[in-house]
Amino acid sequence: MLQLTRLFKIISAVARYRLDNLIDVERLPFFGRLFIYLLPWRYFIKNDAPRAVRLRKSLEALGPIFIKFGQILSTRRDLLPDDVANELAKLQDQVEPFPAEQAVAIIEKELGTPVGELFARFDHEPMASASIAQVHSAKLHSGEEVVAKVIRPGIEKVIRKDIRLMYVFSRVLITVVREAKRLRPIEVVRDYEKTILDELDLLREAANTSQLRRNFHNSEELFIPQVHWDYCRKSVMVMERIYGLPVSDIESLKAAGTDMKKLAARGVEIFFTQVFRDRFFHADMHPGNIFVDISNPAEPKYIGIDCGIVGTMEPEDQYYLACNLLAFFKRDYRKVAQLHVDSGWVPADTAVGEFEAAIRTVCEPIFERPLKDISFGHVMVRLFQVARRFEMEVQPQLVLLEKTLLNVEGLGRQLYPELDLWETAQPFLEKWMNDQVSPCGIGRSIKDNAPDWLLSAPQVARQAIDGVRQLHGHQQKLMEMQEKSERQAGRMKGLGIALVAGAVALVAAPELVEQLNWQAVTMASIGLWFLARK
Known part of the structure; x- marks a missing residue:
């Protein structure tokens, strides 16, 4: 019954925001066009807002799980039109908090101890609330200020139901809309399913946080709070409380005298350090997860939280990525095409010359502008879009990398509009390549x-x-087989000699022929044949 209610709510959102208008009806097969024309709301519901806005608002109306889906979908710029991807990126994960009593009950169940014994103070008013979890401030008996992150009660069941419905809609879309296969809706839902179910395990997030903190221990650029492992379980995570300004609060950062150019450049350096030094990067670096320590405004330091989504790079991918980026900005399109083939990102039988021409056609106009005006992230998006036409396999680590780079670059240019990401990235990449050899x-x-x-x-x-x-052993068997073959050849040779001799004798003494017992001759011949086969 609940599933039917949810389905009805989804259909209502489709009707209210006229999502059927997102489909080019004339390009549908006959039964697809008939299905769209028979939708009853087409004739009495009007919505003239831009398509991307209607899609975003429909996801917001459907609640936190669909909002999260829209956020992740916005990262697949290799599949989406720019207007849709940009609009979905605006989705804000601000959700109504659940009662503090439920949070307390989950903490006590997971840790097996009353909250009053676990903490010297526990604030019932949540600091923040999102689709997956909410956060409460607290204080340990040792005097340390901490935050407790708690998974929403019953959220996994809701997520699994919504994902089943998403799979149903994806299959219907593929059936009705001929070009839907290019958008790979089932693959997108599968990626979302893995990502969001991973986020339900706070032990995984705690482990990621600890790894990132270790990678940037004593760093002047990035601070990651400490995890208190004794208070961590699958549905509960307790870590050091951080203090800083939200990175999106640009007015406050400027009012504090923050060196905005250095802050923007450090964001780029942190990203490339994670990818090329550590091969382990925070892949959810949107403004809500980043704060700035301005205790020394001339040397601002980033503070990173919410490490539920991270990306990793294999050494081979790391090397090919660096080579690709350097070749790309040197306009060596032939090398870019060849590297894609060598890395296995596109099929081995790809015509490198055709691939090179496609890359040049798309990218050459971009380089007519000054480098500081070129979006590094969008260049990668365009490159992946071209590669997709040549049957590029989906590379999950590259999708996360692309998403993170877009976040970093967009944030950097909000902080300092004159940011030239390539000016920061090129020396880093060249130094890294030189270090490798x-x-x-x-x-x-x-x-x-x-x-x-x-x-x-x-x-x-x-x-x-x-x-x-x-x-x-094989050689021994071969030798034995050769010896056996030689013996058989010798026996056959002997049999041949005997038969020839017998024939000669019969010719020399024809009178013996009449005296021969032909049955005996036949049996003798068979016996000789078997003897020769041994």
Whole structure:
């Protein structure tokens, strides 16, 4: 019954915001056009707002799970038109808080201790409330100020029901709209399902937070709060409370005398450090998750929270990404195309010349503008859009990277509109590439990998010995088969000689033919044949 109620609410939102108008009816097959024309609201509900605005408002009307879906969908700029992606990026995850009594009950159930014993103070008024969880401030008995993040009660059941409905709508969309396959709706829903279900596990977020904090220990650029592991469970996470200005509060930052140019540049440096030094990056760096420590306005420091979504890079992807970016901004489109093939991002049989021409056609107009006016993130989006036409496989780590880069660049230009991201990125990438091929870099790589090589050496040696033994065994079998073949050949030769001799004897003494017992001759011949086969 609840599922039917939810379905009715979704259909009502589709009708109210006329989402059927997002479909080009004339390009549908006959039954698709008939289905759209039979929708009853087409003839009495009007909504002339831009399509992207209508889509955003419909998701807001459907509640927090669909809002979260819209936020994640906005990152798939390789699939969406620019106006839709930009509008969905405006979705704000501000949700009505749930009662503090429920938060207390979840904490006590997860930690097995009354809140009064766990904390010296627990504030029932939530600091923030989002679609997945809400946050309460508290104080430990040791005197440390902390925040407690609590998963919304019953949210997993709601999420799974909505995801089932999303899969249904995706399959209907593919059936009705011929071009829907290009948008890969089922794949998008599957990505969303994995992302949002991962966010329900606060132990995962706590582990990500600890890793990021360790990576930037004593950093002058980024501070990550400490996790209090004794108070962490799947539905509860307690960490150090942070104090800073929201990065989106630009007026307050300027009023405090913050060096905005340095703040913007440091955001770019933090991003590239995470990707190319650590291969581990915060992939949800929207303004709500970033604060600024302005205790020293001349040296502003970022504060990062909410590490539920992170990206990782394999060394091979990291190398190819750096090479791609450097080649791209040098307009070496041939190398960009070849790197995509070499990395396996596009099929091995891709015509490199055609791919190069497609990249040049899309990107050359971009470079007619000054570098400082070029959006680095949008260049990556356009590059991935071109690659998708050449059957580029979806690379989850690259999608997260693209999303994060767009966030970082957009935020940086809000802080300092003259930000030239490439001016900051190019020296970093070139230095990183030089480090990889320098003697020190090679030595560091050997040092880092030596323990693994040593540990795997006995196994490799055993495999080599087993291979040699197997080869020797095969050689022995081949020799035995050759000897057997030679014996058979010898027997056949002897039989041939005997038959020839018998034939000669019969010719020489024809009178014996009449005396031969033909049955005996036949049996003798069969016996000789079997003897020859042994």
